[in-house]
Amino acid sequence: MSNVVDIVIELFTWVGLGAGILLAIAALILYVADGTWVPVRAVVEDVDDHRVVRWFDEHGGVNEAPLSPHDDARIGAADMADVYARRGSRHRMRLTPSSPLVRFVGLLAIGVLSLGALAFALSVVLLFARG
Template sequence: MNAALLVGAITEILMWVGLGAAVLFGALALIARLADGTWAPIRAVVMDEALRWFGDDGVHTAPLTPELRAAANGDELEAFHRVGTAGDVRLDERSPLPRLLGGVALACGGVGVLALVVQIVTMVSTG
């Protein structure tokens, strides 16, 4: 088998797999981002093993986890509350999952595009 044919076959497979995986992981990243919802910054107070803060619709309460207790500065805590829920609180505004899936999508897309470039260069050089 000729080396150009071998390179062409390998790059064809890598191109389709890379671009297909990029579309799949990009769609998953978008779905994960939309499912995560909107998180608003809050300043909560630690009281009786719970967090309490004022929202637009009244006083909210959430259980105090060890992670939140460690991040508290005295009896106050800067955190994020999920809009539309009663007691969802976390320390980061964005979930790391959409960023991870987006990075994987970019890497797969890069492999697909690189394989396409190698395929074109091989085709032109052996032409």
């Protein structure tokens, strides 16, 4: 029975550490690809059948982006909103400072790496406990 436990712990160690490192690398690549997002104050306006936000960029240019139904519901009936615009890109905005995908992959990497580290620590403890 102890051989089965050792094999399962070893499996969790290698898969946890290996997959965790790969996920951490993927999170880093996604973070770099996401770019820099700067906070801006935007005006919310009704245009025909939808709403848009308009803001000034760093160079004084006016940008505009349509609101998705989800973003529109989060902003509500406000005339102005704090949004994040991508530096160096026109007409791109979001309501959060970081990407939900980057956050998800980063947290998944931390979880999987923690599982691998815990399994490694447990295997060392069992190694010394058995003498």
